[in-house]
Amino acid sequence: MQPGGAYCGGGSEQSWKEFSPQFAVISGLSALGVVFISTAIKAHVIVKEPRLIAVALAGAAVYYLLTYSITAGLCRLTRIKYAQSIPLIYGAGIKNLSIAIALALANFSETNVALGVVASFMIQMPMASVFYKFIPRILQKQG
Numbered sequence: 001m002q003p004g005g006a007y008c009g010g011g012s013e014q015s016w017k018e019f020s021p022q023f024a025v026i027s028g029l030s031a032l033g034v035v036f037i038s039t040a041i042k043a044h045v046i047v048k049e050p051r052l053i054a055v056a057l058a059g060a061a062v063y064y065l066l067t068y069s070i071t072a073g074l075c076r077l078t079r080i081k082y083a084q085s086i087p088l089i090y091g092a093g094i095k096n097l098s099i100a101i102a103l104a105l106a107n108f109s110e111t112n113v114a115l116g117v118v119a120s121f122m123i124q125m126p127m128a129s130v131f132y133k134f135i136p137r138i139l140q141k142q143g
Contacts, residue, residue, distance in 0.1 A: 035121045038105065038114050045112055052112055056119030063120070064127040067093045072138040082139055089135060094124060 039046070046053055071092040075085040100120070104113040 031121070034102075035118055038118050041105070042112060042115055042118070045115065052115055053119060056116045057123060059116060060120040060123040061127065064093055064123060064131075068127070068131045068135075069138075072135060076139055082136075085139055086135065089131075090128065093131075094128060 068089055071089045072085070075088055080088065100117045104117050108114075
């Protein structure tokens with residue numbers, strides 16, 4: 001291998017094409033690792049007061065329900081085509097929660113703010129997949 005290697009900017013296009021599908025897997029595993037670490041940091045709080053995680057889960061569920069519904073409603077009102085509505089709806093609902101955990105732990109380390117973000121991780125994908133079933137009904141197959 002040449003200096004600079006395939007993964008340091010000096011590689012061929014073929015080596016990038018072979019490696020690039022791994023980015024999604026690496027990203028997903030990294031996010032899962034952040035959730036596990038954040039949960040482990042606050043495990044003593046979860047054991048002492050399990051109602052906190054229940055409240056955080058309920059708050060996250062309401063947040064995603066409102067976000068998806070409002071965005072889908074706005075797409076319908078503005079008559080955005082179905083194909084363009086999907087990325088808009090999911091882009092509004094799914095945000096970078098690993099950054100939120102880092103910020104919460106860095107700025108509010110003595111509080112339980114990180115539990116809310118961890119709850120969002122646990123609710124985000126199930127809500128997205130359930131809502132996926134209802135988007136066509138809400139948008140009524142526009143465009």
